[in-house]
Amino acid sequence: MPPTRKYEQRLRAQAAVDTKRRILDAVYQQLVDAPSEPVSLDKVAKLAEVARSTIYTVFGSRAGLFDALGMDLLHRGGFTGMVHAVLQPDARQGLRDGIRGNVHMYAAHRDVLRALFSMAQLDADAVGGAVQRLEQGRAEGMNGLARRLHEQHTLRDGATADQAADVLWLLTGFDSFDLLFTGRRLSTDTVTATLADTAEHALCRPAPDTRQDRTTR
Amino acid sequence: MPPTRKYEQRLRAQAAVDTKRRILDAVYQQLVDAPSEPVSLDKVAKLAEVARSTIYTVFGSRAGLFDALGMDLLHRGGFTGMVHAVLQPDARQGLRDGIRGNVHMYAAHRDVLRALFSMAQLDADAVGGAVQRLEQGRAEGMNGLARRLHEQHTLRDGATADQAADVLWLLTGFDSFDLLFTGRRLSTDTVTATLADTAEHALCRPAPDTRQDRTTR
DNA sequence: ATTTCGTAAGACAGCATGTCTTTCATAAGA
């Protein structure tokens, strides 16, 4: 039967939010503690001090849980600041600041993002649409940046906006970051410098004033 | 008790090799048919027309199977030709030919390699050491190429051999290929051109004669 | 003719997922 009287939540709604948080934090922690072994909801439930069935009532499914984790990172992980960095008036500076912001964000959540991206590759609907949405936003951002680099006559001779979009898409991807960060054990600053230098040399005409070679290792 | 008399295989050894082949082909096929859903040994066994237990007696474990698949690709996938491409006298030409060979190999086995690499990231010992060995070979190859680019004075001013090795490592990775090939739906030729152009502009002094901008899309 | 070994067939335990039902405690409404 339908509810016979209205019933607005106040305190208990907050409790529900807390439960959600505890569960999300538990998955996050589980991935940080054991980055390269499979996550079972049983462990997550115990870590969050929650019944395993509660995960299902709150997130609907395993995929829903990881989808929520992705959205959580998207909102709390500094994505919005990065978007603003890319959108600043000077496209060339936007390129560098965007890459820097990107790398910092990737580095801060490396293990969790690695798991999310790999899961998405391996099992299409294992993480809901979180990764897809995230990547689509990045694609649009890089297309826009490429167009603005072109409009501001920053691209080198022979480079088109389309080509620039491809290269930017490549160099701002999580995998590119991780290939250098984890694969070559470079610091975040060195990764930033490497990616930014590569992008500028590949796409832009020689800089008028800025020195663009990384110095630290 | 130990074998009481010597017993050399001839015909049956060949049959064993055939069985092994059928199983490896079945996993390969399974990954090509359903690239983004988990593989169960049950399906593989049915596809290979083999008892599931046979997979264990032949490969020891699930990880052993995928490890063998990786080794199989390494030997039959054209890796050796690629190594020779990189090692030719002219380092700069080795760079371009190496990238071209790399991309062709990645494209020919895209789905299977995607699965192997993602599995390796997600679960450390899910594919044995196949991916690690493969990647270590690539790392050494790129270190050597970077050194030779440096010795032949091909690197642009301000670029060191170490930096070149980092960038080459990045641009010859499977993930970089796939970011462009699958993520941007570029053809293998366009991916080759994009990666090679990016590498040259990022690392080399301006080419004396060769035109180095991709034309096709 | 006898022995060895690759393979089939299947039982079994362990673990994870997903669904469902029952129960409890607590805050909101009356």
Add this chain to the structure above:
DNA sequence: TCTTATGAAAGACATGCTGTCTTACGAAAT
């Protein structure tokens, strides 16, 4: 204060996959 809606716990259950083990057969080698 009394009732009701609801978040959450607890746990049973079916399903599917992995990994190990045992038994049995048939064909090739001796």
